[in-house]
Amino acid sequence: MNFTSQLLDWYKNNKRVLPWKERNDPYAIWVSEIILQQTRVQQGAGYYAKFLEKFPTVFHLADAAEEEVLRIWQGLGYYTRARNMHKTAKTIVSHYKGVFPTTIEQLRQLSGIGPYTAAAIGSFAFGLPVVALEGNGYRILARYYAVEEPLESARAKKIFTDLANQQLPKDNSAAFNQALMDFGSLVCTPKPLCHSCPLSEACKAFREDKTDLLPARQIKTPPRNRYFNYLVYTLDNTTFIGQRKKDDIWKGLYEFPLIETAEPVTFQQLCNTEMFKHMLGTGTLSAFPELIPDDTRTMPPHKLSHQTIYAVFYNIRLQNLLPFLQQKYVPVACKDLSQYAISRLTEKYLVFFHNFAGL
Ligand code: SF4
Incomplete structure (x- = not known):
């Protein structure tokens, strides 16, 4: 079996049950993706529920006062995310009559929606054949293919995107992208569980005993x-x-x-x-x-x-x-x-x- 079929096979039996996976409407997906950008899943789940209860649709969010949005966001940090969401909700209501745009290019025009979030909405909500790569996906690919390029570099992003695109099943992008996330959260974690990993036989980092060294990182400047x-x-x-x-x-x-x-x-x-x-x-x-x-x-x-x-x-x-x-x-x-x-x-x-x- 190749990378994709092993990954999807693993996913079928081990996927995480998470509240945002129960919905496939773009609004809920967008809310969950923005919340989870800098937040752990457990903490994010509480905020996700609170956010959707307060602003059940993009219209409710667009109508709210910015302070109300910030208050719901309180404690999550990175408040620019909340302000951008508010702005984007207004744009979706005013420019798109409250209906999310369905192409990656249009999604990328919206405030706070970068390549990853656009791809996540595009694949989870609309089934677009695109890869949504974030930290978990980068880690898996860096190890599986033993990519030595530091994760932060533009060159590394390109390498990982190309590798993921080669593996992407065009008719099942949502499962592939979700599988990368779950696999990175449960198996190929920062301290990976290689001995119970179905990909270990072909994983280059495992075979070359480099799992501790990958993904490579740039030296950080002190805060x-x-x-x-x-x-x-x-x-x-x-x-x-x-x-x-x-x-x-x-x-x-x-x-x-x-x-x-x-x-x-x-x-x-x-x-x-x-x-x-x-x-x-x-x-x-x-x-x-x-x-x-x-x-x-x-x-x-x-x-x-x-x-x-x-x-x-x-x-x-x-x-x-x-x-x-x-x-x-x-x-x-x-x-x-x-x-x-x-x-x-x-x-x-x-x-x-x-x-x-x-x-
Ligand atoms: S063998 Fe280890 S490093 Fe390689 S993909 Fe599996 S968990 Fe990750």
């Missing part, structure tokens, strides 16, 4: 460190938050007033920053003794894909409203904070905060 100093002002039972607007992480999410510094600083050093002085306006810290924090929380390093956030939250109980808070931030009853879309970091912090604020 950038960032230092976030959050000022959690409370006045009676109200606190103040602002929306992140810049093209940066967490765009569109809410957070407490933030001063980012180039290195870790003490509260005293923070008070000497231009931003802090700007917050005080013409006043000086000595004129605001109440600004000394009641409580300071240093969070564990918060790791994102290319950066690590070192965050400190300073709780400051105010006696009077500071003018800059009134001008630049939204007052929110502390108990209502959970109604706003916030980052996972702030969400983790709120556990402490609610104790601090006595809520």
